[in-house]
Structures are given as structure tokens and as C-alpha cells.
Amino acid sequence: MATAHFLEVDGSVFDCPICLERYKVPKVLPCLHTFCRQCIHAYVESFAKPESDEDENSAHYIECPVCRQRVVAPRPNISSEDWANTFPGNHLLLSLQEMNDGQETPKNSVLCEPCKRVNERKIALFYCSNCDEKLCKSCYSYMHSRIPKYLNHNVTGIIATDSILPSSNDVDHCIIHKNKSVRFFCFDHEELSCSVCYDAIHHKCTNVKPLDEITENNNEEQLEHISCVIASFKRKLNSEIKKTITNVQQIEELQETIKNDVVTFVNDAKIQLDELQDKFLKNLEVMHAFEKSCLQNKQITLENFVQNLAHSELTLTKANANRPSRMKFLTKQRVKIDLTRHFDDFIKQENSYNWTTYEWKENAMLKSIKEMENIGNVRVIHDDSDFVSDLRREIELIKTPTTRNLQNPTNKASVVVNYLTSYFVRCQEDETVPWITDGEFLNDGSLMMVDKKNSCIKRISSTTGTTSILLSKKSEEIRGLCTTDGDEKVFVSVGDTISEFSLSPTFRYQKDFSKEKMEFYQLVARQDIIFAHIGNPWCVRVIRKSDGKILKTLTGSSCGYGYFALSRDGNRIIYSKPGSVVCDEVESGNQVFQCSLKELGTVRKSIKGIGVDFHDNIYVCDSIGSSIIQISNDGKFVRKVIPKLHQIKKPYAICFDKSGKKFFVSSWLDTHCKIELYELHF
Template sequence: MATSRADFQNEEKQNCPICLGDFKIPRQLPCMHSFCEKCLQDYLSSQEEKINKLKQIECPICRQAVSVSKQGNPVSSLASQFPIDVILQSILSDSKVKVDQPCEACHSAGISSQAQNICMVCEEAMCINCSVAHRNQKISRNHVIISMEEFSSNPQNAIKFAKGFSCTEHDGEALDFYCKDHKSVCCSKCCIVSHRNCANVSELKKELPNLLQEIDSDSVNEQMKRIETHLVKFMEANESNISLLESQVNDLTNQISDLRKKINDVLDELETKVKMEGHIICKEETIQKQEKSHHCQSLINSVRNSHKVLETVKKYGTEMQVFLLTEKMTSQLSSYLDQIQEKYMKMETTIVCLEVSPKVKSMFSADLDHLAKIVSKQKLQSLPFPSFKRPSRDHLVQMERIIEIKDNENLLPDYSGITYLYSGHLVLADYANHRVCLVDPSNNVTIVCTLSDYIYDICLVNDDDEVAVTSPFKNTVQFLSVRNGKIRPTRTISHRYSSHGVAPAGKGKIVISGYCGGLESKYFWSFVSMGGKEEYCHEFNCQCYRSFTHVAMDVSFNHVYMTVSDAHSLYCFDITGIQKFVYTNDKLKEPRGVATDRYDNVYVVGYDSDNIHQIAPSGIVLQIISAGPLVNPQAICFRRDSDTILVVNDSDRKLYQYQVK
């Protein structure tokens, strides 16, 4: 701690506040803080730039500015210009100045010598040679010089010798005066320079009795001790914090080591997993892709051989051979195009990547977005379809006759749905008149069942001649029994959405389609049991608003075909909801009814385009049929287990029968 003049009588051993060891040649700054000469010199050397620039330093303890005059001396020897703290020196030597005190003049010159005398005027310790030289100087000839033993035997000499009792502004001048205006002691020079305008300056001896009554040296000393106690506690807390910091750094180092081990363990485990699962995926995908490549190569060879044979026959064969082979090749060409559309229009590119798990991600930065378990993903890349025209097959579908329905009721029917019974009878849904009409083989309406609301589509749902009709405005499907010359409603089931189209879905289920409602352009198709339980519902967006829909399934019940009239599109999905294709054509306007034949070809009627589109299972159009007076065809169905197509024409309320050849 720093030693002040108030506790100079403390007999406890003092330590240098810089090195915290015993004082060695204590040097005192004007602020009355003392330090070992070597410690002070080291501090001055560290402040060399400030000394050269400002000619001053700050006390390491109180930060008071201290003037430093180099006077041509290097910074490395400036500590010696500050006086020795004689009182502290006396305290450290049991109130006696150490006999081995060095000569200050020789020490400043870098010479080691023992001080034996002290000049009481200059207040400087000197060796024998410096004492003789001091007496020979004219200016110091009359100075009082006493021996070190005589000086140390009288404590009053030590006190008088101390720098703390002389003027800090004028070196060596005694503090003999007191200024009441400024309430401060001063020397004679201060009176002339700083206090010449002060009215209350008097000798310190005269004012001393009054001043002694005003001060309390014991209180000052006690406060000094409190400050010391506080500083000691602060230093102890500081040292304790240093120890805590060192302990925390060690703990963090150990934590980093543990974390590194855990991360390495995770990465080792992940590496093993990647190698194992990656090789499995690679092997499985390689086998599958090689099988596809082999199949594709076989198809390439078949196509290559076919067109080579045709070229050879055209060059060397007869006209009959060319005709027969061309007919055969036409069918083969359609088969090739179907296979390309189904299997080779999209190329599956399998990739492997790392997927992040929260446990692993928490150990890494947010940039490591691909880390945890290995997964496979597939990206479908479409290939351009061969740019050639499918051969025309206009003779595939031919119109046979027009059927006029004989209805005794004086109503204008609006047939929106049609289905065949196993008995050969037809059942028609009359949308506007809320009727279900049974038509016998002679085309007469024999039985009519009137329902409470509009009905849109109709289908046969089982072998017992039970049909289902949809009521789009009530979101219901009604079941009716058609047997024994009667049509009788059996039950009604509700659906959460508006139900338009209906078709059998096998295994005691039906598929219904319609509009989901709300402001979004969203549509649905749904598998529903005969009891009304929804088993699966697929919703999808479509860029149109509240259009009517029809629905059908292929003979194996693996694909759903659904028309959306205002979107001018036919959608194809598998039973899991994956979209297989969307069929659009400039010649298909507002598609309505949809049906499939026993070869899984799809037939869609265009209400505004007045035609029928025959589409392959792959989504490629096979034929557009516009023969006959088709005007606003509305619904379509196949006669059970035959190639006979019936189409309801909305303009004249007649049936048009076609035959697939």
C-alpha cells in the first residue's frame, strides 16, 4: 500500500505497492506516495513517451499528475531525482536511518558508495568525499553537516528532514505562513507570488493554536486506516476474482475437450452410418436403374429392328406386304409411344444427402443444415417427347345409331348422368326435374322416382341393381334400389363438400368428386364406403371457380379420372393421390362426363367442343370423335362388358350410340 505522512509512526513493516515486497531505497513522489527506487524506475521507463511529450507522469496509486524534469538525464535514471522517504526509512529501521544508506550524489552518477553524513540544509545524504566537496563550495560552505549516527539518534531530525514539511511549489522553502482566505499553508515565495492579493495572510506560528483546534489528526488517521482496510478488501476480492477466472478458464477448456470428444463420437457414428446406408441405397438404386436400362435397351432394339424391317419391305417387298406390315407397325408404334409416355418421359435422378436432427444440429452452427441421418430423395427431370404425330385411327370408334327416349310425362328433361344395369335397362339422372328415370330396352321410360333436390350424376354401385345419385347443393349422395319394377330410395349419406360426380370404386366403395367450397379454387375426390364413412380424400388446387365435375375409375380401380369443366382439363391420379397427368387440348372445351373401357382407355365428352376424346392410359390422345350431330354432349357410359358407348346429347335430349371396333 502507499505510505502517507499521517501514518509515518506506524511501526508495522511496510511493503512497496508495486512489487509488494520490502522497500528498498524508498523514493517519495510529491503526492506523498513512496515506492522502491527500482520499481519507480521501471514505472518511469514504461511512461517514457508521456515523459518526453508532457514532462509528467501519473502516480500509480492516486493518479495525481507529477512533474518530471529530465535535465539532460536519461529516463533510465530519473527515479533518483525523487527524494528518499526518510520517515519510512526510519520506520523500517526502528526509527533509525539505515547506516548503509548510499550517497545520493554518487548514486545519481552511477557510483556505488556509502553515505556517512547528511547536510541539514540541502537535506541530502553524502559520502566522505562528497561531504568534503560540499564544504569547499562557496554556496554550501556554511551548511550544517552532521554524521548519520547523530542524525538517526534524534527522530526530530528525521521529521525535519522529510520533504513532506517543505513547500511543494518551491523546493526547500519552509511552510511558515498561513492564508485564511485560501485556508492553506504557504512559504514566503508563495506569499509574494500566489497570495499577494490575499488580506488574511499571517505567520503559521501565530495561527497554529487555533488551527490545531480545528483539525482532528486522530480522525484523519482513522479514516486513512479505513481507506486502507477498504483497499485491502478490494485487492483481496480482485485476487479472488483472478483465481475464479483461472478456474473458469480451466473448466471451459475441459468442457471444450469433452465437447470435442462427443462431436468426434457423433461424427464417427455418422460416418459409419453413411457408409452402410449409402452403400445399401447405391446397390438398390443401381439394380433398379440397370433393370430399367436393360428394358429400355430391349425397347430400343425392338424399335430399331421394326423400322429396319419396314424399310427393307418397302424396298424389296410387294405392295400387299408393305400394307400388311404398315398396319402391324401402326399398332406397334402406338404401343411404343404409350411405353415412352408411361415409363420414359421422366427420368428419375436419385440423390443422397444428410438430414439434420435437432440433437446434432444443436452441437453445430446453423450453416450445417445437412447433418444427421442419411436419406434418399428423387428429383424428376422431364425429357422431351418425340416430335412426331401419332398415326390416325379414325376407324376405332364408329357411331351406330341415335336413340330417342320416350317419356310420357310432359317435362323437358335435362339428362346429366347415365348408367347401365345388368338387366340391360338404362337409368338416367334428370337434373332439372329432380328425377331418376328407368328406361327399358325399347327406350321407354317405365319408372320414375322424384327426389327432393337437384341430382347430377349417377352410377351402378353393386350387383343388386342399386344406384347412387349426387345432390351437389345438399352435399349428399342418395342410394336407390332398382328392382322388381320399382325405384325406391334406401339411404342418404352426407359429405363435407359439394358432391358432383360419382362412380364405383370396388370393394364396397364409391368415389365422389366435387368442389371444396370457400374462396380458394380447390377440388377433391374421395373414397367413401356404402355406409358413408370417408376412407380417403384428396384435395388439389385448380385455376377455376366452382365448376361441375365428373369422375370415373379404370377397370382395376387403380386410377381416378376427374374432369373439371371450366378448367377444360382431365386429371388423372393414382389411388394414393399422386397426379399422373393432366390432359388438356385446344379441341376440348368444358369437359363433362368421363368413362373408361375394358382396355383402360378413357373417354371424355366436350360439352362446348361437341366431341369425344379417346385418351390412352398414358394421357396421350388417341382420337377425337366428332362424327354425328353431337351438340353439347353431357354424359357418357359403357354398356356393361361390351364396347358400346352411350352419350347423352343435351341439345336434343337423345342418346348417341357408338361402337369401338
């Protein structure tokens, strides 16, 4: 019997010359020196040189880090990652490494039984009760996770969960170079790095900080924020598990129902066919008896006619034998009369003398049954689910870098945003694609919005999602609206005035609110006053509801065609200026803080959508990045609270409900108009 002999190899053979750690995906150069794929990738990215300084499109080359032999790129303009991937893997080294790892397997470890049969030593992580075998990760992945007949096997883990979780000591070590401690954090790549990773990968990055510098200003709030995201993650996963269990029960019931329906249908069809068969055979028997009787009567008639002809023939023969002329005449006449009478009787059954046959023609439905390949189809319907998208956004919340002073959000800014649903804003027959620039949540859950392009106010039902028009002004431009807290009144900026409408029980015009003619845009109501965005010149004015008198023009509010928002108490105003978002005190006009677009991480000249949540954190639309940016209420923290909206591209407006815990975002596209609803969890 053959015996496996493991080689005794010095561990340094399996160490990469660049990182001095165990090989991770070893790649061999033409000179036969081997390096980790990530190490040679970083080396190529850092030290690749063009063969010709005069030709920018010439192929690049590197020198082997060990022997300095020149290695030329397979083609010009190839990326460093693709170049590193073209180098062949060192399978011999991998085999030796696996054999060496087998020698180091602890004696009391549970070994994979399929691997033992081919003289390999790998630790078993799973147990299959159907196969009654212990399996390593590879055997489990390639057999029980891929081959259909193994998919239903009962496989359980045989290593305690705690043994596969990283210990507190592992957290401090580099995930690539296990013996190195992490010392830096690269904000450009959002990666922790040890000194080797820094030298190989991140030495050219512009935003790398030592961990000691970062942890001085961090981390309790951020850990709490991540814990909040994890808690939300667990809640959604547990909810999805319950839904999945319910779904399994549902399809089990549906499968049983379909099976019973098919059996019942087929049995009913069999009974119906049996009844139709009996009826058909009886009718066939009656018809056959009748036709047979007709033919038999035909036969008798023909035979009688033949006998009559024979009798007439005999009479004529006797008359011709020495009979007087008088008797011959009488006989002739009598024979004529008899022949005529017999023929008349004969022709009365004329239809009986046709040839009779049977022709069978099956019912078309019966023929289709014989040609059927199946009795029906079961269509699997997979409803669209936002579950994975929601989880992806939750992960993005953890991964999203802070861009302002590397500070963490306060507890009041630590929120998790959940996607709720979306609606298409429908066009009427004579309308162009809607352009939603402003809106409000009504107390019944429906949405009231300004369609600036079609100069109308539309309402979307929260129950049916249908779009209806409340107000249309083709001759004047509708630009903004706001409602009172109880939804009793709606104030609408129409052309150069503000009009007041009642909302309940019907949407009805009451009066023009403003006394002075101005170019009104966005409106925000607070108690007994309205903040109105005015054009020509651009400013924000405070107007009293009762008489339309202008109480104040806010200094520094020349925001141009931008958006503004108010804090919950109305003491602060936030608006967009070219190149920044500014927060001022309403009463004094003093600036509280200012965020540049660079700090917001967007290149757009002016932010078009601004909203404020329950804790006065500010939310703006980044139409280039299709994201929503959050600014903390003190202006010290900025992050992308929604790195990627669900489906909307080019977000234009953001509108919060009266609680400050729910908002919708509208799109700005030429092809369609869509809004998405989100909810905040603090």
C-alpha cells in the first residue's frame, strides 16, 4: 500500500520576499521568483516604468525585486491589477505549502474524511448526517453547496462559534500580515494598514493618519453609531428570517393546493370523458341499428321485386303458348299493371338504395387533449424585495468616510435611514414630464407637491399611489407651497402673489394672501408667520399671515435660485449659496456655521434641496452623486447618510414631514419623475 511522505521544508520557503509573510495567492514571474499577488500588484503600481520616455503609449516594465530581471507588460495601458493577475500561479509552491500545513495539523484535530481518503490532512469544519462524514471547508463548498443532490443534506458546524471569531488581540493585527500590528488608517481607501501595507500600498495616498492621532478625537460615539447600525441590521435580518419561514410555509401550502387542484381536475376530466364515452357508444349503437334495419328492408324489397319479375315473366311465357289473341292482350296488360305497381312500391324507398358507410370525426378538444404535452405550468413569481438594497445602504453607512474635521456625529446626528417605498408622479394627457420642486406630507399620509414644469399642485395617495391634480394654473407659474400644522390651510406661491386655499373638506381658493407683488418661490410656515423665498432681488422675507405684512428681510440671504430650510423652533435658517451651505440666526443674522461644497463632497455650484430633521440636522441633495448628505446641527460633522439612493438619479428636492422623522426625495430627469420615501431611526 502506498504511503504519503510529507516533505520537511523550512518555513521561510513559504515567505514572500516583499512582505516577509506567508504567501497569499503566490504569483510567479518569468524569472521564477514568487510573490504574493497583492504584493506584486502594489509593486507594479509603484515601480512600473515606460520602455520609452518619448512614447506615452509604450509598454511598461518592472524589475524583479529579487534578481532585477526586466519584466515587460503584456500590452500597453494595462492596469497594475490586471498585469498582476496575468502572472501564473505557483501551484507547486501551493502544494508544498498545503503539505507543510498538513504536518502542522494538531493531533487532536478532527480531520476531513474525504481528504483523508486521498492522503490529505485538513481540519473538518462541518458534519453531514446524511453522508455520515466530517468535511473541510473545500469539500463542503464544492460538494454540498454546488451539486444538486447534496443540497438538501443536513450539514452542521462542528467547531464552536467562539473559536472562529477574532479575539481582541486579532483586532490589532493586519488582516494580510498576521504578525504585524495595524498602525495607520488610509481615508482614501478606507483601510487599516500595518507598516508593510503602508510602504507597499498607501505611501502615495494623501490622507493617511496614524491611529493614535485619530483615536484621540474618536471613538465612543462612532462605536455607538456602528452598534446602532448593527442593531438595525440584526432587526432586519431577524425580520427577514421570519418572513422567509412564513414564505416557506406559504409555498408548502400553495404546492399542496396546486397538487390537489390538479388531481381533482384530472379526476373530474376522467369522469366527464367516461360519461361522454358511454353517451357516444349508446348513440352509435342506436344509429347503427337504424341504418342496419334500413339496409335489411332494402334487401327484402329487392328480393320481392325480383320474385314479382319472375312471376310476370312466367305469366308472359304461358300467354304465348297457344293462347287466343284476346288472352294474350289481357295478360300483357295485367303484367304491365303489376310491374308498374311493384315499381311504384319499390321507388318509395329510393333513399334506402344509396350506399351507406360511417365516417368518424373526433371532437377538436379531444384531439387537443391527445396532443397535450402537459396539463399546465406552475410559474414561479419572485416579488421585488428591497431587503438586500437596505442592507447595502446600512453597510455604506459604516463604510462612508467622515469628511469634515474627522469628527464623529453627536448622538442626535446618529441616525439609520430606511427606505420605505417609491412612487411615479403620473402625467396627464396634455402634460410634460413632471418636475417636483417642493412638497408637504399631509396628516393622512398622502403627499402634496408642486409640479413646477406643468404649473400645478398634485397629490399622491399613500394607499393607492395614484396621482391627482388639486390646482392647475397654465397662465401663471406655481413655485412653492406650505401648510398649517393641522392641514386646515395651504399657502401657494402663484406668480407674483401668495394665495390661500382651504384643504378640508375640499381644496378651495380663499383669498390672495400677500399685499405686495413679488416673485415668490419656496414657502415655509412657522406659527403665525411665513418665510418666503423671493426673486429679483433674491432674498428671504418674513411675512405675517394675518395681514400679509413684511416683517423682515433676512440679511445675507441672497442665496440665488437655491433652497432654504428652518430649524424646528424657527430660530435658525439654512440656505444654499454659490459654493456653500450657510446657517444663520434668524433674529440677529449672525452666521452659525458654513460648509463649503468641497467639505460636502460635491462639485455642484448650488444645492437644490435642503431639509431639517427632528434634531435639526441638515440634509441636502447631491445630484451628481445621487446621494443625500447630512450636516450635524452644529455644522461640525458631514457624511453621506444615503451614499446611493434606491433608484433615483439626480435628486432635486428633499421634504420632511412635520415630525422630522420621514422625508421624500424627488428626481430631476427628462424621461420620468419619481419620488422615494425614507424614514429615520435615531
